Amino acid sequence: MQVTLAPFAGACYGVQRALDMVEGLVDVGVEVSTLGPLIHNPQVVSKLEASGVRVVDEVDEVRGGTVVIRSHGVTPSVRARIAQCGLEVADATCPHVARAQDAAAELARAGCHVLVVGEAGHPEVEGLVAYAREDGAAADVVLTPADIPDGIADPVGVVVQTTQTRENLDSIIEALTKLGLHPRIKDTICSATRKRQKTACDLASDVDAMVVIGGRNSSNTTRLSEICARACPKTFHVEGPDEIAHLDLAGVRHVGVTAGASTPEDQIASVISALAAWDAQ
Ligand code: SF4
Structure with a gap:
């Protein structure tokens, strides 16, 4: 069975940087707390917890x-x-x-x-709304044109959650323009997500099965899996190598592999090894 890894797959620059920062602190014996799970990847979070990294929900919980x-x-x-709490901070934004x-x-x-194009409730989006409101602006989250608030008037500014698609941003701009508005656009989309989606989709069209690696609580991995499933019905979303033995890979001659932006390299390597072991059986 041939195994092909998508050219862009796995931890993006920002996630890898955050992981390196935390691992670097742990290595020199610093007591570390993260504000929320560092990434949407249960295996990585458990591994960090095992090395003493605490996950807290609130600043006041940091000891x-x-x-x-x-x-x-x-x-x-x-x-x-x-x-205010006088805490040491490692900023992995x-x-x-x-x-x-x-x-x-x-x-x-x-x-x-300010209109923030993104998913309401996502921590990044909450941050963007708060940065706008901090300066006294009205700010709303819009995911689709239907979310554009009634009666909105110029001047309107648009900023985008980094993981949104350009198509979605374009649909919002088009809807605002149809309302006679002249939005100022700050295109803050990051190319990491688009590159992962594009190369995964291309690969999925060429293979008999796709394996998408990443946390089931990771929205970018779930989205990647949905995109692959459209091009390749035999798409499997897995969190780790132990799931490979349970997949229906009978008759599969070429399998594609991709991974969400919160999946580190060692997890990808272990899944690829498990696929090779399955093939060798
Ligand atoms: S997807 Fe882009 S913006 Fe988000 S953490 Fe990764 S590199 Fe940064």
């Missing part, structure tokens, strides 16, 4: 040591609370997310009603 801000970033009020936060604040300072 000491260093608090890590995840790649999704945090709201200005959480940042202020960390400073992805630079692309930080750029989106700056863009939200800039639009707010320019007097815009």
Whole structure:
């Protein structure tokens, strides 16, 4: 059975940077707490917990040591609370997310009603809304044109959750334009997600089966799996190598492998080894 890994697969720059930061602190004996699970990957989070990394929901739960801000970033009020508590901080906010936060604040300072294109409730989106509101702007989350608030008027500013698709951003811009508005657009989409989706889709069209690796609680991995399933009905979403033995790979001559942006390299390597072991049986 031939196994092909998609050219862009697995941990993106921001996730790898956050992982390296935490592992570096653990290696030198620092007591580390992360504000929420570091990434949407249960195996990685359990491994970090086993090496002493605590996951806390609130700044006030941190007992000491260093608090890590995840790649999704945090709201200005959480940042202020960390400073108030006098905690050491390791800021793993992805630079692309930080750029989106700056863009939200800039639009707010320019007097815009800020629309954040993204998923309501996602920590990155909550941060972007908070950065806009911090500067006194009205701010709303829109995922589809139907979410555009009634009666919205110029000046309108648009900022985008980094993992959104360009098609979705375009549909919002088109709807705003049809309303006679002249939105100022801050295109803060990160190419990491698009590259993973595009190369996974291309590969899925060429193979008999696809294996998509990543946490079932990871929305980017789930989305990747949905995209692959459209091109290749035999698509399997797995979290680790132990699931390979249970897949129906009978008759599969070529299997494609991809992984979400929160899946580190060693997990990809272990799944590829499990596929080779299955084939050798
Ligand atoms: S997907 Fe892009 S913006 Fe998000 S953490 Fe990864 S590199 Fe950063």
